[in-house]
Amino acid sequence: xxxxxxxxxxxxxxxxxxxxxxxxxxxxxxxxxxxxxxxxxxxxxxxxxxxxxxxxxxxxxxxxxxxxxxxxxxxxxxxxxxxxxxxxxxxxxxxxxxxxxxxxxxxxxxxxx
Amino acid sequence: xxxxxxxxxxxxxxxxxxxxxxxxxxxxxxxxxxxxxxxxxxxxxxxxxxxxxxxxxxxxxxxxxxxxxxxxxxxxxxxxxxxxxxxxxxxxxxxxxxxxxxxxxxxxxxxxx
Numbered sequence: 001x002x003x004x005x006x007x008x009x010x011x012x013x014x015x016x017x018x019x020x021x022x023x024x025x026x027x028x029x030x031x032x033x034x035x036x037x038x039x040x041x042x043x044x045x046x047x048x049x050x051x052x053x054x055x056x057x058x059x060x061x062x063x064x065x066x067x068x069x070x071x072x073x074x075x076x077x078x079x080x081x082x083x084x085x086x087x088x089x090x091x092x093x094x095x096x097x098x099x100x101x102x103x104x105x106x107x108x109x110x111x112x113x
Numbered sequence: 114x115x116x117x118x119x120x121x122x123x124x125x126x127x128x129x130x131x132x133x134x135x136x137x138x139x140x141x142x143x144x145x146x147x148x149x150x151x152x153x154x155x156x157x158x159x160x161x162x163x164x165x166x167x168x169x170x171x172x173x174x175x176x177x178x179x180x181x182x183x184x185x186x187x188x189x190x191x192x193x194x195x196x197x198x199x200x201x202x203x204x205x206x207x208x209x210x211x212x213x214x215x216x217x218x219x220x221x222x223x224x225x226x
Contacts, residue, residue: 036216042198044157044216090156099145099204102214104156 002027006091006105013112019064019078021108023091026072031093033074034102035066038088050074051096086112117201122221125191133186133220135201140181145204147214148175148186150197157200157216160186196224 006023013019025031032051036044046059048066056066063082067075074091091105118136125131137146145164149157161168161175163184168175174187188195200219 034214042221043218044200046215092156099147099162101147101159101162102149102157104158107154107156 004091004093004103004105006108008108010109013081015083015112016080019081021076021089023074023105024072025093028095030071031095033068034092035076036090036092081112083112086110117203117217119201119217119220124223124225127193127224127226128190131188131191131222133199134183136183137203138182140203146177146184147202147204149200149202152197191224193224193226196222
């Protein structure tokens with residue numbers, strides 16, 4: 001069966017520090033991969049998505065970047081965190097196909113202090 | 114992108130049916146309607162999807178209006194574990210290759226014992 005791993009679960013970082021969140025998927029090949037952010041309250045903001053290695057689509061201009069160095073690995077990074085980067089970051093995957101569902105990881109709660 | 118409109122919150126009593134509405138008046142002919150729900154401190158999980166016909170699965174039923182401008186997620190007997198934020202989403206593209214899933218604010222469902 002397919003599983004998605006996302007770590008760390010919680011993270012507290014000072015303003016101006018770098019960030020690296022990693023997400024890996026097991027049990028499937030060539031997944032579509034996604035990074036979402038959920039600020040306080042509801043609503044998930046799509047940050048990046050990728051349909052293949054090295055292919056990244058950015059949805060929102062910001063100081064974050066994403067990379068997909070391997071088929072089932074998706075990394076969210078920042079060189080210098082801002083206070084506004086605090087939030088709940090969720091990685092998700094789906095298989096190719098019109099209506100294959102999104103499967104989410106357990107998320108990383110990031111607090112920038 | 115076609116957007117959805119949902120009530121901010123709803124209340125239900127345990128073991129009673131719940132009808133969660135969603136308006137999507139600008140839906141295109143090829144947009145599928147997806148529903149996800151998010152339990153507290155977790156990533157969203159897929160519930161159900163449909164195009165034109167009503168759909169049933171073990172979690173819920175989806176009733177789609179004939180003009181497809183609205184839909185209703187039906188939980189036949191609400192339990193306390195159904196308390197969550199429910200998102201109604203339109204698929205961005207009917208084709209293979211990724212496809213963005215844009216989440217709105219959703220409806221927060223409270224279930225009273």
